[in-house]
Amino acid sequence: MPDQLLFGMEVxxxxxMAGVLYALVALGFVLIYKASGIFNYAQGVMALFAAMTLVGxxxxxxxxxxxxxxxxxxxxxxxxxxLPAVVGIxxxxxxxxxxxxxxxxxxxxxxxxxxxxxxxxxxxxxAYFMEGLGDLMWGADIKKLDxxxxxxxxxxxxxxxxxxxxxxxxxDNLDIWATIIAIVLVASLMVFSQYTKQxxxxxxxxxxxxxxxxxxxxxxxxxxLVWSIAGFVALVAGIMWGAKSGVQFSLxxxxxxxxxxxxxxxxTSIPGAIVGGLIIGVGEKMFEFAIGPMVGGATxxxxxxxxxxxxxxxxxxxxxxxxxxxxx
Amino acid sequence: MLxxxxxxxxxxxxxxxxxxxxxxxxxxxxxxxxxxxxxxFDIRQGEIRAIIGPNGAGKSSMxxxxxxxxxxxxxxxxYHGKKRPQMRPYEVARQGIARTFQxxxxxxxxxxxxxxxxxxxxxxxxxxxxxxxxxxxAEREEVENREVVERVIDFLEIQNIRKTPVARLPYGLKxxxxxxxxxxxxxxxxxxxxxxxxxxxxxxxxxxxxxxxxNDEFGTTxxxxxxxxxxxxxxxxxxxxxxxxxxxGDGTPDEVRNNQDVIDAYLGxxxx
Numbered sequence: 001m002p003d004q005l006l007f008g009m010e011v012x013x014x015x016x017m018a019g020v021l022y023a024l025v026a027l028g029f030v031l032i033y034k035a036s037g038i039f040n041y042a043q044g045v046m047a048l049f050a051a052m053t054l055v056g057x058x059x060x061x062x063x064x065x066x067x068x069x070x071x072x073x074x075x076x077x078x079x080x081x082x083l084p085a086v087v088g089i090x091x092x093x094x095x096x097x098x099x100x101x102x103x104x105x106x107x108x109x110x111x112x113x114x115x116x117x118x119x120x121x122x123x124x125x126x127a128y129f130m131e132g133l134g135d136l137m138w139g140a141d142i143k144k145l146d147x148x149x150x151x152x153x154x155x156x157x158x159x160x161x162x163x164x165x166x167x168x169x170x171x172d173n174l175d176i177w178a179t180i181i182a183i184v185l186v187a188s189l190m191v192f193s194q195y196t197k198q199x200x201x202x203x204x205x206x207x208x209x210x211x212x213x214x215x216x217x218x219x220x221x222x223x224x225l226v227w228s229i230a231g232f233v234a235l236v237a238g239i240m241w242g243a244k245s246g247v248q249f250s251l252x253x254x255x256x257x258x259x260x261x262x263x264x265x266x267x268t269s270i271p272g273a274i275v276g277g278l279i280i281g282v283g284e285k286m287f288e289f290a291i292g293p294m295v296g297g298a299t300x301x302x303x304x305x306x307x308x309x310x311x312x313x314x315x316x317x318x319x320x321x322x323x324x325x326x327x328x
Numbered sequence: 329m330l331x332x333x334x335x336x337x338x339x340x341x342x343x344x345x346x347x348x349x350x351x352x353x354x355x356x357x358x359x360x361x362x363x364x365x366x367x368x369f370d371i372r373q374g375e376i377r378a379i380i381g382p383n384g385a386g387k388s389s390m391x392x393x394x395x396x397x398x399x400x401x402x403x404x405x406x407y408h409g410k411k412r413p414q415m416r417p418y419e420v421a422r423q424g425i426a427r428t429f430q431x432x433x434x435x436x437x438x439x440x441x442x443x444x445x446x447x448x449x450x451x452x453x454x455x456x457x458x459x460x461x462x463x464x465x466a467e468r469e470e471v472e473n474r475e476v477v478e479r480v481i482d483f484l485e486i487q488n489i490r491k492t493p494v495a496r497l498p499y500g501l502k503x504x505x506x507x508x509x510x511x512x513x514x515x516x517x518x519x520x521x522x523x524x525x526x527x528x529x530x531x532x533x534x535x536x537x538x539x540x541x542x543n544d545e546f547g548t549t550x551x552x553x554x555x556x557x558x559x560x561x562x563x564x565x566x567x568x569x570x571x572x573x574x575x576x577g578d579g580t581p582d583e584v585r586n587n588q589d590v591i592d593a594y595l596g597x598x599x600x
Binding site for chain 2: 197200201203204206207208210211212213214215216217218219
């Protein structure tokens with residue numbers, strides 16, 4: 001096989017795996033949007049916050065240590081323990097559930113029946129608040145996140161492809177794990193929404209609030225549940241991106257990459273978020289590979305947005321979104 | 329009017345029991361507008377109770393008070409003899425009060441079967457994990473719930489559309505699916521908000537038959553709002569008449585028909 005084609009295949013595979021990560025972030029958006037009609041601008045910051053909290057808990061950092069030291073003149077920074085990743089993740093999930101409850105109790109509950117733009121503005125406020133809170137709690141330094149997932153080139157795939165084609169594919173172990181974890185996550189979300197009482201209630205709330213109330217579903221409970229799940233998805237996305245490139249502010253910007261994914265997949269479709277993520281991931285890598293050299297590279301920065309714009313023009317509901325029909 | 333403290337026997341010989349729900353001096357205001365003004369009435373075990381009145385009389389508001397969607401400023405709601413504290417609509421539903429809506433509130437994206445299954449949500453007790461993994465108790469419970477749902481679906485003759493997404497159904501069938509969902513909850517009180525609004529004659533006859541059969545077969549207590557006078561008089565055991573938020577009549581269809589206030593306010597205009 002010609003080298004170009006082999007290299008293209010490698011780029012394609014890497015694109016798929018990058019797409020999985022985009023899909024993970026987009027999934028968090030879709031979950032909240034479907035259940036409550038809120039476009040949660042804070043989803044990216046939630047991923048950052050979750051990753052920061054995980055690092056903080058695992059390394060035994062004292063939350064608000066800068067604040068405490070400044071106020072009391074003390075000098076505390078660490079509890080002096082190191083927790084295993086599993087314990088850290090469980091505790092962080094707890095924090096995200098608490099956060100979901102607070103968001104609902106302090107903000108969303110009071111904005112029921114408001115215009116979507118108001119709810120959107122509220123989530124922008126939430127995003128900035130959480131960004132500040134995260135820095136205040138855990139410090140603004142770039143943190144290293146290691147939950148024990150293998151990293152670096154996968155030797156087996158390298159060896160097999162080298163034996164077969166005379167060209168070893170470079171596939172990162174972390175990407176492989178991210179893909180597996182994302183598949184498990186999506187599969188469990190599907191099972192949850194199809195086969196459990198809470199899942200059925202969640203679909204009901206997503207469809208019609210009044211009807212949901214009339215069959216005895218508590219909207220508040222469902223909203224807390226949905227924000228908790230979105231928080232959990234944010235944690236998973238935060239772990240993957242954090243392990244890849246460190247836990248730092250730029251992590252919250254991956255939310256911006258989720259926007260074109262949502263334009264493609266539609267805001268209301270879980271399969272859409274996944275397929276949209278994969279298309280963007282593969283698309284931008286392949287475009288950079290094929291066209292990039294001709295235009296001086298760096299096409300990855302804008303390719304996704306141009307693709308999203310094209311979709312906005314020709315298919316505004318996305319690939320899988322509910323068709324927009326205006327009745328007159 | 330007969331003494332009804334211990335229940336009564338209807339014209340067609342059905343035994344009506346004690347009071348299920350009692351509304352005591354209910355007043356509901358929206359800002360300066362008084363939607364319901366000092367209204368009292370009761371709903372008894374096993375009866376079909378109608379609330380009628382001209383447009384804007386406050387009938388739907390009354391139904392919304394019973395189902396917890398509106399909170400009255402004054403008055404008490406007694407359910408099974410006990411004063412009901414202020415409740416959210418979902419809490420009212422969990423107490424065994426099911427309802428339908430004037431403008432149909434169904435889960436449009438789900439199939440008929442899934443819609444009717446949501447009516448069983450309050451009868452599902454097993455934990456989330458057990459349900460997802462489909463084991464033992466959860467499985468038995470799912471089977472039991474499915475049996476109730478299938479019975480309701482058979483009863484309302486919607487077997488042939490059970491897998492159809494609700495959004496594709498015509499209006500009349502949607503109304504029937506909504507009734508099915510309410511029935512699946514096995515409610516002790518069923519509230520129907522204009523069950524026949526917007527239907528053609530044939531659909532109205534079907535719906536009337538279903539309402540009578542539900543009452544007859546399951547002994548379900550029903551309170552309904554309806555515009556079509558003929559239908560109301562045929563269906564109901566007792567009728568409350570409202571006008572401009574006030575109660576102007578209460579009794580059997582015959583008593584109401586001969587009540588001068590009612591004739592003036594409503595029937596007179598419609599039937600003279």
